[in-house]
Structures are given as structure tokens and as C-alpha cells.
Amino acid sequence: MTSRYIARHRAATMHSVRTGQFLRTAAGIGLSIGTAVAGTSVAQADPAPAEEVVEDPASSPVDTSPLPTDADGLLDRLNEASRQAEATSDRVVDNNAALEDARVLLDRANEAVTRSAEDADAALARVDEVRGPVTELSQAMYRGATVDPVTAAIGAASPQEAIDRRAYSSALNATRTAAVEELEDALTDAAAYRSLALRTKATADFQLADYGQQQIDLAARTAELDSLKEQISTAVDGMSPEQKQRWVDRNGPIDVDVDQFLNGASAVSSGVVGAALSKLGSPYSWGAAGPDAFDCSGLMYWAYQQMGKSIPRTSSAQIAGGTPVTRDQLQPGDIVGYFSGVSHVGMYIGDGKIVHASDYGIPVQVVSVDSMPFAGAARY
Known part of the structure; x- marks a missing residue:
């Protein structure tokens, strides 16, 4: 037994x-x-203080009244x-x-x-x-x-x-x-x-x-x-030339010397920044991630892909997925988020500037890092 x-x-x-x-x-x-x-929850919106009501552009009411x-x-x-x-x-x-x-x-x-x-x-x-x-x-x-x-x-x-x-x-x-x-x-x-x-x-x-x-x-x-x-x-x-120029210039585009920004930069930052800057002048298209047209997060996604690195596809997910970086710690290649809920992103290229795909009718351009409300940044 x-x-x-x-x-x-x-x-x-x-x-x-x-x-x-x-x-x-x-x-x-x-x-x-x-x-x-x-x-998914983090990707959708960053938490806000209890007393603040954070606008979510992905769910806020759509104004369907006639255009002004x-x-x-x-x-x-x-x-x-x-x-x-x-x-x-x-x-x-x-x-x-x-x-x-x-x-x-x-x-x-x-x-x-x-x-x-x-x-x-x-x-x-x-x-x-x-x-x-x-x-x-x-x-x-x-x-x-x-x-x-x-x-x-x-x-x-x-x-x-x-x-x-x-x-x-x-x-x-x-x-x-x-x-x-x-x-x-x-x-x-x-x-x-x-x-x-x-x-x-x-x-x-x-x-x-x-x-x-x-x-x-x-x-x-x-x-x-x-x-x-x-x-x-x-x-x-259908805008007049004057209105269209105001639309294109609304974030204050800056002419840059690409070679100057890439000179002396690290291999990683120069690679991803160089990839993003190579698309200056490319048209904006909702949901596009290159190689010929981009939305804001699509440009970030495509640029990092050229370095063999995969990052999240959407704006808020890109900020949530990397290592958090404060405004005064920004380095070339960092992704900068804007507006509540991080509904827009650009790439920091140094000297207080970012490259971004802004909006319909506006080509990929370089603007000041402070041209929009800062909402966070991430490093990959």
C-alpha cells in the first residue's frame, strides 16, 4: 500500500x-x-486634476452650423x-x-x-x-x-x-x-x-x-x-490667397537649414530628426503615415520607422508610451505633445523648434516648440 x-x-x-x-x-x-x-485608457487622455474639466476633442460635440x-x-x-x-x-x-x-x-x-x-x-x-x-x-x-x-x-x-x-x-x-x-x-x-x-x-x-x-x-x-x-x-x-497664407502661417513657420540642425547631433537623433525634416513641405492628410502625406502622429511614426524603431501610432499613445520628458529636458528626437488629451504632436529638433504635420492645407513645417499649449513630451 x-x-x-x-x-x-x-x-x-x-x-x-x-x-x-x-x-x-x-x-x-x-x-x-x-x-x-x-x-488604451492612458492612450486616450492623460489624467487631469479633479477640479479641471479636460476637453476631449475626440468626443466633444461637433459644430455643424454654417461656417463663419x-x-x-x-x-x-x-x-x-x-x-x-x-x-x-x-x-x-x-x-x-x-x-x-x-x-x-x-x-x-x-x-x-x-x-x-x-x-x-x-x-x-x-x-x-x-x-x-x-x-x-x-x-x-x-x-x-x-x-x-x-x-x-x-x-x-x-x-x-x-x-x-x-x-x-x-x-x-x-x-x-x-x-x-x-x-x-x-x-x-x-x-x-x-x-x-x-x-x-x-x-x-x-x-x-x-x-x-x-x-x-x-x-x-x-x-x-x-x-x-x-x-x-x-x-x-476656396480661401483667398491672403486667408490661405494666414492659415499656413498660423503657428509661425520657421525656415531652417537642415544640415545645420543635423551637424554634430548624435547618430540616433540625427537619424530620426533627419527623417522627419526630409519631409518638409509634404502635404497633410488625416490618418496618413507616409511616405508622401502625413498626419501629426503619422510623421513621428514614419520617422522612427526609418530608424528601424516602432513606436505607438497615435498622438496620446506616443506621449504615454515613451519615457516622460519635461519641457526643459527636451533633446532632438523627443516627441512633444500639445493641447489637452494630447491631440497633436511634433518632433523636437533642437534650438527651441519642432517639426510637425500641422493641418489640412498646411505642409510639414518647422515651428517654435512654444507655438501651441505644451502637454508633455516623451523620449524613445
Whole structure:
């Protein structure tokens, strides 16, 4: 019986190792889901002080009233509408990525459920296997097969028989105790497998449904903004030469000597800054990431790609994903975020300047780092 118990104990030990591995795997899936959700939340907007109401251009109401006829009013409306369109475009990209991640996590959770069902069945089989010996031992004790060591020794015919009886009694009681513990462990394992796997799947299902609903909401807002983009395009294209120049110059473009900025810079910064500066004059296009047209985060993304480095695709995610940098710590190659919620970005090139893809009708240009409200910076 002792050898049979040892064999079962070894099997139980191996099963416990597998249990631990499964629990870590399932917990990892849950953590991945939580991380994905948290990451998306951070990417959408930076937290603000409780007393401050932070405007979110990706969800603020769209002004669909007729465009102003005066130059200043028209430029202000176009600026606000363009920020809304760019922020919404970023949100769509973020949500599509999160939705795909949720699908992957759900597939992994479903696999975990399948594995847990198999392991739970194995645990229940061990329950049946262990139940027999426990029952036999209990019945043997009921019939008096085991007695306390003192009684066993008193009834012995000789000292050797007393020793044998006592050893047998102790071994039998120890075996019974171990068998009962193994039975309890097997039952606990079976319940843990099913419970954790089903909870993990439920979490993945919820996240997938949540991102799916967000996708529906964003699709409706995108359709609304598509109409607004057409108005922006029509208005900008129909501007008088004077109005169009005011639009292009609204952030104070600066002529730069590209070679001067790259001279003496580090290999990394000169590479990524050089890539971004090589696109000076390229047109702006919502949702574009090169090589011929760009939105603001698309230019950052493309420039880093030329250095073989992948960074997040959208404005707020780019600021959230790198190492935070303060305004006075900026170095060439750092990405600078602007406006609440980080709805716009540019690349610091040194000497208090950034290169950025500004807006529809405005080519990629260099402007002062302080030409827009600073909202943070990140280094990659």
C-alpha cells in the first residue's frame, strides 16, 4: 500500500505543478487584458486634476452650423474642427488595435477553458481513484483493523510483534491521512481550473464587446466628421490667397537649414530628426503615415520607422508610451505633445523648434516648440 501511495503522491505532485502553471497562464491572460484596457485608457487622455474639466476633442460635440464668413471666425472654426477630426482619427486607430488585441486574448482564453476542462476531468478522475483507498481505509478502521499504537502493542504475543503492529498501525494511519489530503487537493484543483478559466473567458468576452461598441460609436462619429472634413477641405481650398497664407502661417513657420540642425547631433537623433525634416513641405492628410502625406502622429511614426524603431501610432499613445520628458529636458528626437488629451504632436529638433504635420492645407513645417499649449513630451 505504501508503494501505491508513493506513486499516487508523485502523480499528485506533478499535477500540482501543472495546476500552478495553468493558474499562472490564466492569470497572465487576465493581466494582459487588464493591461490592454489600462493602456488604451492612458492612450486616450492623460489624467487631469479633479477640479479641471479636460476637453476631449475626440468626443466633444461637433459644430455643424454654417461656417463663419469672416476670416478670423473661419480660421478658428477650421482649427477646432481639424483638432476634432485628428483626435477622432487617432481614437479609431487606438480602438481598432485594442479590438484586435481583445480578439487575440479571447482566443487564448478559449484555449485555456478547453485545457482547464481537460485538467478538471483529470482532477476528477484522481478524485475517483483516491476515493476508493480512502473508503477502504475507513472501513478497515471501522472493523478495527487499525487501533492506537498502545493497544496494538499490548495485544502483541512478543516484543517483535509489538514493534511490527505499532509500525503497521502508524503507517496505515499516515496513509489514510495522506489519501484524504490528496482527495481534498484533487477536489480543490478541479474547482479552481473551471472557475479561473471561466472567469478569464468572461473578462475577455466583456472587453471584446466593450471595444466592439466603442467601434460602433466611433464609426458614427467618424461619419459625422467626414462631412466636416469635406467642409474644411472646401473652405481651405476656396480661401483667398491672403486667408490661405494666414492659415499656413498660423503657428509661425520657421525656415531652417537642415544640415545645420543635423551637424554634430548624435547618430540616433540625427537619424530620426533627419527623417522627419526630409519631409518638409509634404502635404497633410488625416490618418496618413507616409511616405508622401502625413498626419501629426503619422510623421513621428514614419520617422522612427526609418530608424528601424516602432513606436505607438497615435498622438496620446506616443506621449504615454515613451519615457516622460519635461519641457526643459527636451533633446532632438523627443516627441512633444500639445493641447489637452494630447491631440497633436511634433518632433523636437533642437534650438527651441519642432517639426510637425500641422493641418489640412498646411505642409510639414518647422515651428517654435512654444507655438501651441505644451502637454508633455516623451523620449524613445
